[in-house]
Amino acid sequence: MGIAVVGAGFIGNVHSKCTHENPRTRISAVFDTNAEASGLLAVKYSARHATSLDDAIADADLVIIGTPTNTHGDIARLCIKKKTPFLCEKPLDIDLQSAMLTARLAAEAGVFAGMGLNRRFDGQYQALHEAIGSGDLGKVEIILMTSRTQSLPPMEYIAKSGGQLRDKGAHWFDMLCWLTRERPKEIFVHGSCLIDKRFAEHGDVDTATISIEMESGALCQMNFSRRTAYGYDERVEIAGSTGMMQACPPIPINVHHFHGDKITQCGLHPDWYSRIQGTYPAQLDALVDAVEGKGEFPSLIDGLVAETIAVAGNKSLEQRMPVSILYDFDI
Amino acid sequence: MGIAVVGAGFIGNVHSKCTHENPRTRISAVFDTNAEASGLLAVKYSARHATSLDDAIADADLVIIGTPTNTHGDIARLCIKKKTPFLCEKPLDIDLQSAMLTARLAAEAGVFAGMGLNRRFDGQYQALHEAIGSGDLGKVEIILMTSRTQSLPPMEYIAKSGGQLRDKGAHWFDMLCWLTRERPKEIFVHGSCLIDKRFAEHGDVDTATISIEMESGALCQMNFSRRTAYGYDERVEIAGSTGMMQACPPIPINVHHFHGDKITQCGLHPDWYSRIQGTYPAQLDALVDAVEGKGEFPSLIDGLVAETIAVAGNKSLEQRMPVSILYDFDI
C-alpha cells in the first residue's frame, strides 16, 4: 500500500519509519510546506518528494496527516474531496464545530478516515481491552488513569495546545470510552499550577485531577501532570465486579541491585516516545487492515467524543462545577 | 502501665491481646455491659473482670474505649471527669457537635486523650510520612489513595455506619492530613450504588471517588469500594516535585508460579484485619510513650478534622457540588 506522509516533523518521521519497515507498505510520497524538512525525509527513505499537497495525494492509497493542528482540517477535507483514505493525527480540527463538519463530510463521501489514537494499540492496553470485553473483570466499577509527562513542554507550545485536557486528556478520554465501551455523562476537574505559574497565564493548569461518572454509574479518576521527577509515567487500572487489572508502567531494563537495606531498580521510560513507540507500527498494521476492510480502527467520531469530553472538562475547570456532557454530533 | 479495656467485642479483643503481649503493659481490668463477653475476655488473659465502668476506670493508668460508637462520648467524658488518660476508637461521638464538646472538655481538663487512628502506625505509611517529612519527595503535588474492602458489611451495619465517607473515609482523611502536614480546602465526591442498591436506601453509596484540593493547591484523589473480587486492597501514592513514592499492598505469601504463558502469585490479604493488624501493637507502643510524655499521638482534634472532611464529603455527595471545608472548632 502506497502511503503519502504529509508533514515532515517528528511525527511525520515516525510514520515514515514505520511505513518503511512494514513489509505491507511503502512511502509513495512525502510532503511538507517546509521543503527542506520533507526533502531530508525523502532522502532518508529514498522516497518521492512531492511538489505539492495535491501531488502527494495524487497517487497515494492512503494519506497520513502529521502536520500542525491548524492545517489538519484543510488537508483532511482535500483527502475527502479526492476520495483518498486518510489517517489524521488528533485533533481533527482547531475547534469542535469545524471537526464535526469535517467528520460529516467524510461520512457523506464514504471516505475511510481514521484518527491517530495510537495508545489503543499498546500491548498492555490491548490486554485490558480484551479482559473487559471477555467479561473477565465483570461489570466495570472503578477506572483509574495516571498520565504524567516527564518534563514541561516549551511555553510557546502551551500557549496553543488547547490546554492539558485537550492536548493530553483527549488520548485518555478516548481510552476510557474504548476500554469501557461506554461514555462519560459528567465530569469534574480540579486543577492547579504547582510547577510553573505561567500555565495560569494561558488559562491552563500543570496538574489536574479529573472525576468522571459514566453512563452506567461506573466512576473514573484521572490524574495528569506536566512534569515528574522520575521519568514518563502512564498507567491504567480497571476494577470490576469479578476482578481488577492493572497496566503497570514497563521497566525497560529489569535489573535489581541489592545493597545495604535497599534494592534499586532502573526506572521508567525517560519520555513518552520511548514508552509508546511500539504503538506506531501496531497502529499502521491495523490501519492497513482497516483500509482493506478488515477490523476496526479509531474513527473521526471517536476523536469528536474525546474532544467533547475535553471541552466539558475545561468548562468544569473554569466554572469550578461538575459539567454534564452531551454528544450531539448529528452525523 | 495498667490498662482498662472497655468493650469486649472484636476490637476490645485486639487491644487486650496487644496489652497482654506488650512487656510494658498489663490489663488492669476489662469491662463490657455484655458481662458474658467481658467475662470470657477476662478469663482468656487472666485479667480482672470489672463490675462496672467506674470500677474498670478506678485503678487504670489508661482506658481504651472500644465500645459501640453511640457510647464513646459518655465513656470519654467519664474518663475526663476522673482525669484518666484514654484512647478512643473513632469516631469520638455520634455527631460532630458532640465530639467538639467532648474534645473541649478534655482540653480544658488537661487529660491525655488519643484517637484510634491506627493506620498511621503501619510500616509502609510511616515510610511515606518520613519521606515527605525529610523532603525526599519535594513539594507534594498529587496524592492517590485507594481503599477497597473485600466484602460487604451486613446491611444493619450500613444503616448506622454514618456512610462510607465517615466510616471508611475518616481514616483516609486523617492519613491525608498527617502525611501532607496540611488540610483540604475543597472536596468533591462522585458516588454510585453499583454493588447493592440497598445502600441508596440509607442515603449511602458503595463506590465513591473523592477529589480534594489542599490548602497548598496539591490535589488528592481517593477511591473507595465496599467490595472487591480480589481481597482487601489499600494503597497510597504521593507524587512530589522531586520524587514519587508508592505504598503497594503487601503480598503475604511471596510465591510465583510460572506455567504456560502466565505467572501466578498469591493475592492480597483476605481482609482488613490481616492487612492492618501490625498497626495495633505499634499504636500501643506509641500510646504508652505519649502518655509518658514522649512523642506524638493522634489527638481528638485530629479526629475532629477527619470527621469535618467526611461531613463535607457527604454534603458534596448529596448536593452534587464541590464543598468548601471550614475547620471551626473553637478549642
Added chain:
Amino acid sequence: MGIAVVGAGFIGNVHSKCTHENPRTRISAVFDTNAEASGLLAVKYSARHATSLDDAIADADLVIIGTPTNTHGDIARLCIKKKTPFLCEKPLDIDLQSAMLTARLAAEAGVFAGMGLNRRFDGQYQALHEAIGSGDLGKVEIILMTSRTQSLPPMEYIAKSGGQLRDKGAHWFDMLCWLTRERPKEIFVHGSCLIDKRFAEHGDVDTATISIEMESGALCQMNFSRRTAYGYDERVEIAGSTGMMQACPPIPINVHHFHGDKITQCGLHPDWYSRIQGTYPAQLDALVDAVEGKGEFPSLIDGLVAETIAVAGNKSLEQRMPVSILYDFDI
C-alpha cells in the same frame, strides 16, 4: 499442653514466647544449667523455675530441647527414658553415630521425638510443598536453593559449628528431601574462603556451591554464603515438567520510591530471625497436633538424613570429588 523449655538462650526464649502466646500450650517449667538465665526466663513468663533437668521433665507433657549441641543427646535420652515426648533442636547429637543410637532408642521406646526443622513451616515453603504434592509442577527436574546469611558469626562459633554444610546445610538438605519426597544420591561441593581466611583454619569455607543428583535424576544446586552486603537472603526455586515455582525473599516494607532514573525499594530482612520467626509458632502448632496424634512432624530420621548428606558434602569438599550417599541407619 504443659511444655518444659530446656535451655534459656536465644532459642529457648523463642520457644517460651511461642508457648506463652499459643492458647493450646503453657510453660510447665524452664531449666538451664545457667540458673540466672533460666531464672530471668521464668520471671518473664511467670513460669516455674525448675531446679534440675529431672524436675523440669517430671510434670511436662512435652520437652523442648534448646541447649548447646553437645548436650542434646543426653537430654534426649533422658526424655526417652522417662517416656516424655520431646522436640530437639538440630542436630540430635555431635556426631552421626551417636545420633543414630539415640534415634534407635527413641524408636524402640516408642517415644514421640521431633526435630526442630522449622523451615518446613514457613508459608512460602509450605506453598511449594503443596504445589509439588498436588502435581502442579509435574515431575521435579531442577531445584535451586540460595542461603546467604547477612553477617559472619563469631569465629569461636565457627570453630565448633561442624562446618557450614552441617550448620546451615542441614536445614536445606532436609528441605530438599521434604519438598521433593526423595533423597540425594550424589553430592559435589565447591568451597572457598572469600570472606575471611580464618574459616580455612577450621577446615571450613565461607562460600560454597553444592551440586546434588537425586535418586530420580533430578538435579539440585545450592549456594551458601556466610555474609552478604544486602541483608538476609534465602530462596527456593523448583522447576518441574509442567511448571516452575519460586519462593522469593519477602520484602518487609513494600514501598517503592521513584526518583530520577531509579526506583528504590526497601531491602530484605536484616537477619535470619526476622525472616523466619513466623515458622516457630507454626511449628509449635504442628508439634502439639503431632503429639496428639494428628498430622506429620519432622522426625529424628529426617534429622539423620540431613546430617548424612552434610557429612557426605564435607567429604566431597575435602576430597574435591563427587561423593555417593548411603543411608544406612538400621532403625
Added chain:
Amino acid sequence: MGIAVVGAGFIGNVHSKCTHENPRTRISAVFDTNAEASGLLAVKYSARHATSLDDAIADADLVIIGTPTNTHGDIARLCIKKKTPFLCEKPLDIDLQSAMLTARLAAEAGVFAGMGLNRRFDGQYQALHEAIGSGDLGKVEIILMTSRTQSLPPMEYIAKSGGQLRDKGAHWFDMLCWLTRERPKEIFVHGSCLIDKRFAEHGDVDTATISIEMESGALCQMNFSRRTAYGYDERVEIAGSTGMMQACPPIPINVHHFHGDKITQCGLHPDWYSRIQGTYPAQLDALVDAVEGKGEFPSLIDGLVAETIAVAGNKSLEQRMPVSILYDFDI
C-alpha cells in the same frame, strides 16, 4: 559500511534485517549455496544476489558468516586470505583444534575477526557488566546463571549440536568470563535425561547443572534445560562483597490481573529470539565501531575460551569427575 551476508537461513535473515535498518550499514551482497534462499533474501531487501562466495566477499567491507557450523572455518579462512573483516557466528569451527588454527591465521594476517557472542549486548547484561566493572558489587563471590529453552529442538539438531554444553553453554561460559573479567579453573557437571531419553543416544543430556570454580576462588553455578513448561527463561545473578545484582527475565506485557486469592501476570518471552532479538542491532553497532577501530568486540580468542570450557564440561559429564581447565592456545 557494505556488509556481505553469507548464509540465508534464520540468522542470515536476522543480520540482513539489522543491516537494512541501521543507518550506518547496507547489504552489499547476500550469498547462500541454497540459491533460492539467498535469492528471496536479496529480493526482500533489494540487495545484490552474489553468484559465489568470492563474489560476495569481493566488494564487502565486512562479511557476516551465518552458515551451518561445518562451513564456518572455510569461509573464515577465505575472509582472512582476502583480508576482509568478518563476524562469525559461534562456534568458529567444528572442533577446538581447527578453530585454534583459524584464530592463529587471523591473528597473523591482522584481519579483524569477531565472534557472534551477542548476549553481551543485551541491556540487562550490559548493566551487570558495568556494575562489576565500576566496583559497585565489590569482589565477585557467587555467580548464578539459568538458561532454559522453552521447547526441545528437533532430534536431528541434537545429533550434531555438539551437546548442550557446547551449543547452549558456550554463550554462558563467555558471559561468565566477560562479566567477571576472569576465567574458570575447574568445572564439574551433573547431567540427566529427564525430558527425552533419546538425548542419551547422542551422549547428551537435556538437563544439566554446572559447578565452576574461578581463578579467584569465586564460585559459579549454571543450570540448563532444553524444555520448560513456562516459556523461555534466562537469568544471571552476581553476588559480590558489597552488593548483589540480578538480571531478571523481562515480562513483555506488564499487566497484573487480581482475581480471588490470586494475581496473574503475563509470562516470559515465548522463545529465545523474542527475548534476545534486541541484542542483534546492538551487536551490529558495536561491530561497525570495532571495525572502525573504536571499542571492543568479542574476539576469536573469546570464542576459543568458551569452547575450551565447554569441552572440559563434556569431559566432566563423561567421567563424572571435576576437570581442570587449561587455556593453551599459542596465539
